[in-house]
Amino acid sequence: MRLNIAHKIFGIAVVILVLMICVAVLSGRLTARISAELNNIAYKQLPLSNEIGELNVRILEQGLLIQRLFALPGDPADSLDRIKELGAEIDHDFKENFELFEREEQSANPPPGIFELHKALKRVEGEYRKLQRDGLELVRLHANKDSERFHALLVDFNQEQNAVDQEVAALREYMEKIAEDAVKRSDRDERFLLYFNSGLTGLAVILGIGFSSLVTYILVRNVRILVRAAEAVEEGNLDTEVPPLSRDEIGRLGLSFNDMVDGLRLKERIKDMFGKYMDPRIVSRLLENPEFARMGGTRQEMTVMFIDLKGYTTLSENLEPPELLDVINLFLSSMTQAVSNRNGVINDFLGDAVMAFWGPPFTKPDEHAALACDAARDAILQFQSFRDQVREKLGARADHLDLDMRIGISTGEMIAGNIGSLASKKYSVIGDPVNLGARLEGANKVYGTRIMASNRTRELALDRFKGRELDLIKVKGKSAPTRVYELFEPDLLRPDLSHALAAYRRQDWTGANAAFEQVLAQDPDDPVAQVFLFRTAQLQAKPPEADWDGVWELQEK
Known part of the structure; x- marks a missing residue:
């Protein structure tokens, strides 16, 4: 059965609630029983005990009146009236008590000992009655002065008086015992209720804390596993996989995390594979934003480089095809790195x-020209390493190879897009x-240079442009002239x-010759000065x- 976090928390609450309901129900039942016991004592046994006590008093009073009637001289009429009056009251008390017993015996829950009390x-x-x-x-015999029978019956009367006293005492003793047992039961139930409530409340606390701690531990453990996995992915470890955690939302989150990492791994494989055919940043943009693949473009200022x-x-004339491809790939790899x-x-x-090329969205709008110039100088350094690798690869055959490189850099508004x-x-x-x-x-x-850049490239990269003006030229395919500059190689x-x-531009050929001769005097290997000396001679x-x-x-071209 799959339980989510809400079900688990709700389950803990239900368990505690059930325990609390059990406490409440049992407490109510025990309290009702204690209340019933106390009510029985207060409203039945104590009144009944009082009634028996009053009945006993009347019986004793009646007996004393009879005894006094025989022992004291005087008018017996008053005593006889009181004896009869007491007899009527005693009969009434017996009747009420018997009716009370009968009602209680016929009730749904007769009080404990009611039947024994009734018999007693x-x-x-x-x-x-005896x-x-x-x-x-005795009163009649005394009135008739039948002394012999009177004294004989008097002995029986005294014995009967004692028997009545004993029966009443036994009845009251039994009632006291019933009341005492009821009090003991109430006290026992009260103690049990206290212990039960304390125990069940303690159990609810233990279960609540235990279940809550267990659920919290599992949740926190699983969340920490996810956090560590996310940190590992953030650090680039795409082999990270979250084990099955649970069957709740955290478990589903773990499965979603694994699906996400699988997607990232797939994208990384795609980037790695297609990054060998196009720039990885273009691949990333295609993966992250499919809209990037739409046909069309934008016009913006960018910088382009040809190497x-x-x-x-x-x-190609001196190397076998596999060797030629190795050398070309080595050159292209060096330039790509730069x-x-x-x-x-x-x-x-x-x-x-x-x-x-350089420009938005791959670079900031104001840095593409400077980055291209830096890359051109880096390419020169990479080329020196490339030549060393070719010599190491080809050995003596490399001595006959005239390897060099040329770079053209141009900046301006162009259309970028698919x-x-x-x-x-x-x-x-x-x-x-x-x-x-490209031109x-x-x-x-023509000029014997390695890196040539347009005027706009120099303007944008002025702070990082180390070079000199070369000429004002008109390339094939363009009608407007272009001022071009030589970007110096590193350490040159x-x-x-x-x-x-x-x-030269004033057509002062003599002065131009002298100036270019002076340049050669400073740098005899300057190819540009040599080109212009030849050109001025022609002009x-x-x-x-x-x-x-x-x-x-x-x-x-």
Whole structure:
């Protein structure tokens, strides 16, 4: 039988209530019995005892009057009248007492000893009738002066008087015994009632405390088990399972808890499995909010990054397919770690390239550009570790591999949302800033740089942007020029190009050459200065239009 908590608490209350009802019922019955005993003593035995006493007094008075009639001289008329009057009263008392006995004998619950008392009273009456008869005979003999018969009957009269006294004394003694027994029974019942009430009340207290303690212990124990299990789940232990606790609400709560943990384990497996195909945060949002899977998107400012592995062709020519895949996967894993460590979302793997983005709802609205720049520098560090791993994996064959990487970062308003068909879709970003990011990654080849960022990226990440202006370019597919910047790698500083670029844009080729030569004097390995020296030589040989705005148009994607 399944009992819930309410049933258990109600059961304890019912047990205590039943015990209290038993106490009340037995107490009422014993009290009624004690009351009946006391009422019998007070309203029946004591009045009856008084009646017997008065009857005895009248009998004695009648006997004394008869004795005085014989012993004292005087007018016997008054004594005879009193004797007759007493006789009438005695007869009346006997009649009333017998009627009382008969009523009590015919009642539903006759008092104890009523029948014996009735018999004893009849014996008293019988002795009295003899005494009365002989007394009247003595009066007649005395009046007739029959001395001989008088004295003979007087002896019998005295004996009969003693017999009446003895019968009355025995009757009163028996009545006193009945009253004493009734008092003893009342006292016994009263003591029993006290002990029974105390015992049953104590039992109710013990059972109440015992049952309550047991139920409380079970409830608290089960709740603590649930609390410990919830804390374990909160700490990430999804193997937690609550054993069967009970068949009440706590037990059902335990089953629900296990179902919840099963659901969490399922979600975690789904996240773990699909997180290998898309960003785990996207999987989490899909699991937590199915509305997130609806087609459509929102326009918002975000930052996108493209990372490409340089030297893929050489790799594919020198490595077997399994080795090539191992190296590519190692590169992609390194880049993924750099992006994920800075809260970026991997949007896609494009062969040997990575596309990632930052922005709401995965980052705060004002930190996506700075996070992308930090991730780019982390990617450079990860790439150095990647090259060491490739050397360890391939040995001497790695010496012939020209491995490097390029990164393009672009910030601007783009559309973020679910893109695809009803059969297949993914959460992605589209827009001009996305295309620009891909172009900037490729533009690194022109300038010999590793990380190139758009002007808007620099503006938003200014406090954490360590770099320099590169050029004002027009990428393929865009009509508006874009000011681009080089983001320095970790532990790398390059000379500033602002003065050289200013001379370059004024078409001051001599001044520009001198400025770029000065940059090379500071950093002979600066690839950008070398690119501009070559370009200024070309422009000096074939000058542009007079209204040239300094924008360099890239023909390559």
